[in-house]
Amino acid sequence: MPAKENLRPGGRSARVQASVHNAVQSLLKSMDRADVTIPLIAAEAGVTPSTIYRRWGELQELLADVAVERxxxxxxxxxxxxxxxxxxxxxxxxxxxxxxxxxxxxxxxxxxxxxxxxxxxxxxxxxxxxxxxxxxxxxxxxxxxxxxxxxxxxxxxxxxxxxxxxxxxxxxxxxxxxxxxxxxxxxxxxxxxxxxxx
Amino acid sequence: MPAKENLRPGGRSARVQASVHNAVQSLLKSMDRADVTIPLIAAEAGVTPSTIYRRWGELQELLADVAVERxxxxxxxxxxxxxxxxxxxxxxxxxxxxxxxxxxxxxxxxxxxxxxxxxxxxxxxxxxxxxxxxxxxxxxxxxxxxxxxxxxxxxxxxxxxxxxxxxxxxxxxxxxxxxxxxxxxxxxxxxxxxxxxx
DNA sequence: TCCATTAACGCAAATTATTTGCTTTTAGCG
DNA sequence: CGCTAAAAGCAAATAATTTGCGTTAATGGA
Known part of the structure; x- marks a missing residue:
């Protein structure tokens, strides 16, 4: 469940996070939320799925993370x-x-x-x-x-x-x-x- | 998303539903909710997973269905x-x-x-x-x-x-x-x- | 009561998602 | 500038989900 707290704040790590957040927002705009999956987000963000799994654990946590920012x-x-x-x-x-x-x-x-x-x-x-x-x-x-x-x-x-x-x-x-x-x-x-x- | 409404009220169908509900409650008591999966519930309830998928669609809907009863x-x-x-x-x-x-x-x-x-x-x-x-x-x-x-x-x-x-x-x-x-x-x-x- | 109809189920194969072990990259720091 | 370890990538292994099709049995009418 650790999301974006206590991670490396600089460089690639931050870039990946931003990219994933953007991908989520973009996908939520263009399609039904029930069809949004982690592999899809990963592809859109240009990241490998396991990165998302390791950082957020579940789709639900990632969605919550994005939602709270918005x-x-x-x-x-x-x-x-x-x-x-x-x-x-x-x-x-x-x-x-x-x-x-x-x-x-x-x-x-x-x-x-x-x-x-x-x-x-x-x-x-x-x-x-x-x-x-x-x-x-x-x-x-x-x-x-x-x-x-x-x-x-x-x-x-x-x-x-x-x-x-x-x-x-x-x-x-x-x-x-x-x-x-x-x-x-x-x-x-x-x-x-x-x-x-x- | 149809859950337990407009389904055949009698016999096997009702038995399956009761069995699945019981299985969910039982599993939630004995383990962490993050580890409860549909295949697990199916095994506990003595039904095949596809039955649950077809009837409730997602774990979340099934959990909501059980929760509202409780x-x-x-x-x-x-x-x-x-x-x-x-x-x-x-x-x-x-x-x-x-x-x-x-x-x-x-x-x-x-x-x-x-x-x-x-x-x-x-x-x-x-x-x-x-x-x-x-x-x-x-x-x-x-x-x-x-x-x-x-x-x-x-x-x-x-x-x-x-x-x-x-x-x-x-x-x-x-x-x-x-x-x-x-x-x-x-x-x-x-x-x-x-x-x-x- | 018995038969026809069809919703719901079971099974298994195909697809897709998730986890995991290992390697590579790179942020943070002396 | 080089060390260390956190974070990312990759790919193989595992697990979950979907789907096609045959079977069972609930419902309704003869």
Whole structure:
């Protein structure tokens, strides 16, 4: 299950990794994911299959590895001038990305892998984006809820519905934001969680 | 991707399915899930591998199929005499089951499958259990929140955290229940969601 | 009850994927 | 610049998956 951590960062090793990642993305665009195999990826990347087997072990791990890179936020949350606006806009965009076919597939890939490190990374990405919005709100002197409250109140319901079969409507998403902002000003912060082992 | 729907319900076909399901459960108990293969399951079940390939297509679909059966609730929510008590007890038990190694593996199996019908089933199971608690509350004349509010406020945060790396503490779980019950009596019901296509 | 129909199964051969032992290349470092 | 070992390539061995075809038996109608 070791993926791209603790490997030689330079030269050929990095080139191979990039080439394999590109090959995966390219193949996923042009064909059904059920037909993507490791020998196929290897051919597309110009690498021998055993290299992929030794580095990623299974297709699932490689797909998770590629997916988490694509899920990494590539821009700052839009600054609308208010905490509510920032959170609303960010949430709507997040929901749209995640509920698209590609977003759902990537999430599935990340969750399907044996190694849950990639899932943790995705959670961290989301928290970072919300933290940026929160910081901005505090700089403006606005109140903003705890990150955990936003994760529970906004992110979790959206992701749950996407994973378990219903896509949330835009009205519901706005509602979630409204409720978490309303609750924030009337409830004390909540206790923290414990990290999971396996 | 057709799993066990629209197949001949009687005799041999049903026997084979039961035998394969049992074989999967038995093997998952005695060995690492990464080492469970279709030929192995076939041998344990006393069937030929091609039968499994033709019926389930991939190991992932079979695992999802078995997992969803194990996730089906096998008893009514405990009646504690009050809506709050019922929901608290049910939630704590649900959280415990889902965050155990077996529960997480089963959820992973269900979500990893191409076919999301099994995931929808799991969602439906959960909603049914909550609906039973809600019905009981109404029979007693107690107010009870909308099922969707409980899914968003209690179930989704628990599942999100289990999937994305943190196990919720019992205090947080109680908090979620408290909040959804508090909100229920002060907020109007929310609009419904739209089903997902793919 | 018996027969016709056909879905589902079993078997085995063909194909494809995965693992493994060994050799070659090259990144990292003194 | 040369050493060392991690990572890659290659090819043979093993294992999984697909497929064609004959057999079994569930279902439905006479």
């Amino acid at each position: 899920l990494r936020p590539d821009m700052l949350p839009i600054d609308t001038g208010s905490a509510r606006g920032d959170l609303e806009v960010w949430t709507e965009q997040y929901c749209e990305e995640m509920s698209s076919g590609i977003g759902r597939d990537m999430m599935r890939d990340v969750l399907a892998a044996q190694d849950n490190a990639n899932a943790c990374k995705c959670d961290a990405f989301t928290r970072e984006q919300i933290a940026l919005i929160a910081d901005r709100a505090r700089d403006r002197g606005e109140y903003f809820p705890d990150i955990d409250a936003v994760m529970d109140g906004v992110v979790a319901p959206i992701i749950y519905r996407i994973l378990f079969g219903e896509m949330p409507s835009i009205e519901r998403v706005r509602d979630l934001v409204t409720n978490v902002l309303a609750a924030a000003s009337t409830r004390p912060p909540r206790p923290a969680s414990a990290p999971i082992s396996g | 996730l089906r609730p096998d008893m009514l929510p405990i009646d504690t005499g009050s809506a709050r008590g019922d929901l608290e007890v049910w939630t704590e038990q649900y959280c415990e089951e889902m965050s155990s190694g077996i529960g997480r593996d089963m959820m992973r199996d269900v979500l990893a499958a191409q076919d999301n019908a099994n995931a929808c089933k799991c969602d439906a199971f959960t909603r049914e259990q909550i609906a039973l608690i809600a019905d009981r509350a109404r029979d007693r004349g107690e107010y009870f929140p909308d099922i969707d509010a409980v899914m968003d406020g209690v179930v989704a945060p628990i599942i999100y955290r289990i999937l994305f790396g943190e196990m919720p503490s019992i205090e947080r779980v109680r908090d979620l229940v408290t909040n959804v019950l508090a909100a229920a009596s002060t907020r109007p019901p929310r609009p419904a969601s739209a089903p997902i296509s793919g």
